[in-house]
Amino acid sequence: MNCKICGKEIAESRYITDVLCSENCFEKNFWNEIIAERDKYIIINNTCYRDGGKTPGNYFKGFGGRRFYIRFFDGREITTDNLWCQGDIPEEYQNTLKNEAEFYYPEEKLIKTKGGANH
Ligand SMILES: [Zn+2]
Structure with missing residues (x-):
């Protein structure tokens, strides 16, 4: 073989x-x-992630079910509690698998945090 x-x-x-x-x-x-299968993956900071989507019942979730907010550079935003890390992208693949999104915190949460402080 x-x-x-x-x-x-x-x-x-x-x-x-x-x-x-x-x-x-x-x-x-x-x-x-x-x-x-490029469209199944999300590249952030030269790390490859996959959104596992909704899983029924008690299946294991990525990152222990932690919720992530992801904003693509084209403006699309998604949120998932089932994100899986596929690993760091080796240098030789970084030209092909380009960064396309970033993590963000939803605005409501930021406002709530800021609201607590007196100006
Ligand atoms: Zn070989």
Whole structure:
């Protein structure tokens, strides 16, 4: 069999899902798959996240169910309590997987915080 990424011939793959020769090729394959399904992921500060969306009942949620507010550079805003971190994007992929959003705190919350102080 041959490595899916570099084509090197190997006796066996220690990865279940794909034939891959090394940790390095495993990582390349991981990021290639993210690029292939780009719209499922959110890139913030060179870190890749995925919004797991709504999960029924007691399923595990990303970041223990912590709520995140995300604003895309095009103005779209989303909020999720099921965000999953996919890892830091290696330098060689940062040109392809560009930052596209930032975390923010919703305005109501900021106003409430500010309201407590006397000016
Ligand atoms: Zn390889």
